[in-house]
Amino acid sequence: DRTAQQRYDEHGRVDRVIDPENGATYYVYVLPWVLHGHTEAALRAQAGRLLDAPAAHRDPAAVGRALATGRAPMRHRAVLLGGTGPELRAGLAALAKGDSAPTLVSGAAADLDGAVFVFPGQGSQWAGMARGLLDASPAFAASVDACADALAPHVDWSLHQVLREEPGAPSLDRVDVVQPALFAVLVSLAEVWRAHGVTPAAVIGHSQGEIAAARVAGALSLPDAARVVALRSRALTRLAGGGGMVSVALPRDEAHELLTRWGDALSLAVVNGPGSVVVAGVPGALDELLAECERRDVRARRVPVDYASHSPAVAAIRDELLADLAGVTPRPARVPIHSTVSGQLLAGPELDAAYWYRNLRHTVDFEGATRRALAAGHRVFVEVSPHPVLTMAVEETLADADATGTLVLGTLRRGEGGPDRMLRSLAEGFVRGLPVDFSPALAGGSDERVALPTYAFQRRRYWPEPEAETVSLVPAPGDAGRDAAFWRAVEAGDVPALGGLLAAAAGEPAPAPA
Known part of the structure; x- marks a missing residue:
């Protein structure tokens, strides 16, 4: 019979149990590991880096604190939820591959205004x-x-x-x-x-x-x-025993029209949405309303109050x-x-x-x-x-x-x-843009500091590429006279004549004589 060692957080709660045989830590409550990147590819790459790093095998709460406080949140976000290192690493592996997992919540954040x-x-x-x-x-x-x-x-x-x-x-x-x-x-x-x-x-x-x-x-x-x-x-x-309530799948105006036949016996009690209301009134009239809704093929059900x-x-x-x-x-x-x-x-x-x-x-x-x-x-x-x-x-x-x-x-x-x-x-909420502070969920565990892998930059070349501009230096095929004159000027080393021929081929005026 082995007895596990219990550890307590600052509030006196048992927050983790340590197996005396292998030293493995099992947290009583789930912990969040927060990751983010400027792009989805960067987020996946960051998960892969952490998965391969020694930090992934340190105390899960300490890793979570380092992740939650290390960098300002970026647009593409993920939160891994687990009570043990293996659970959290399994979520990391899924994220790195672009797969889903029960322990993984991910999304792209927007600018949310409260x-x-x-x-x-x-x-x-x-x-x-x-x-x-x-x-x-x-x-x-x-x-x-x-x-x-x-x-x-x-x-x-x-x-x-x-x-x-x-x-x-x-x-x-x-x-x-x-x-x-x-x-x-x-x-x-x-x-x-x-x-x-x-x-x-x-x-x-x-x-x-x-x-x-x-x-x-x-x-x-x-x-x-x-x-x-x-x-x-x-x-x-x-008021108990004197009435009841029924939920009806109708818009407000249609519900008003339907209820007119019962007068004060039934009232429009609640308008939940564009196609959902609740009616309150005396039991007999509510029975009739349910029957009428069934006849009209309108969804209706009793609310469990009397x-x-x-x-x-x-x-x-x-x-x-x-x-x-x-x-x-x-x-x-x-x-x-x-x-x-x-x-x-x-x-x-x-x-x-x-x-x-x-x-x-x-x-x-x-x-x-x-x-x-x-x-x-x-x-x-x-x-x-x-x-x-x-x-x-x-x-x-x-x-x-x-x-x-x-x-x-x-x-x-x-x-x-x-x-x-x-x-x-x-x-x-966090992965969609809410400003969530996960530190209250990471208060337990050891005080060790964890060195996280650096950001997984998605390196791209941003040097401008010059536009290719092609100018034919040779007279167009088929122009036999110009072609012959071009090669005569080349063989004779007649630079002025060659310049004139090239300018004509490019559609420019011939250079003036020196």
Whole structure:
């Protein structure tokens, strides 16, 4: 029985295990190796140089730090992701050959002008979401700790126990649990992006996601944001069992026309994109809507909730919400907030109790907010969530607007809630041009300095080539008289006569006699 040696990073986390028999190092979390070049050929050549160099066999974290800090990023980029030297070298070999590999992310960077952080409402959650980051990311863990403290006065359960799925923790099926827990995850994932150098140029929040957006933009303090999400979700429990929601694949105008037959029983709750809406209302009318959509061959499905957000039903909890949130004191936002409620750019102070009631009662115009962000010059949209539920809607809106040079990213994925997926999302942004700082992912390992191979210059000759200019010195074939005169002048050494013949052949006047 052999016992592996554990090594700890500066945050007290086990970050690597060393095999006592062969000394091999196995990192608990994946590490990034960043390479780049002015051309794709240079990038591949650089990978080949590193693969053949002694540096490729040094401590993987030390190699990663040297790669991440050695040179300014160039246009053609690649990120290798692995926990061991052999994994990373296998990715290097694939890159050098121009092949793909599971550990390789590559692309050509563009000049990107900052990202819009997009925060979804309920629907991106899953049991165990982001649990892997609690142990792997100090930025995420610190933010969750702060959120837990801010939520504690308003809830009777532990945020940490819910996220870790500990025995006795309440289920995410409860709206007054899932919405505060999801808020904490959204806000904390934003901190991970920030810790890696990606900060929001603007924010968009979808339904309850607007609370996280307001917090990340600085328009709400953390205690106020926690109060809004906890008491808003608690009020929603009063509506449980009285309604529902259905997603319908129709444009806004067609959905409006379809819903007229049901009057106030059904409402247009959400406009996600040019061909996607959500309808809220009473259960019987929703059943009829589903049947009508099936008859028309329109895709429709139930949203797994038993209340009707963004509909007249919310009026029943209006007074409760206004009273519970009366003490909320919004402040100026640090970055623009594209409201999905008012259709306006919010400065921050508008986010009072009345606004949060409208946020729950009115239609969520996510498509409109996306178009306004695009019109403001933004081309990068990052969905900050445990699973992407809005990226497709963003892409459809951008395509409908004929937008070019855009980038839409997610963060985590269902079943992939740890640092591996987080780093891959960061890498996907980096190779397209986002200014990602990989140093937080390279904090462990040894302190050794690694000498990297020099840049693989693609040498090309740039000396100007003179243009060839041909002048016939011999009279054209067939001109027998001139031909004979030419050779007589050559044999006789008659320079003036020879000069005259050559000038005539070139179409120039004969030289004057000396």
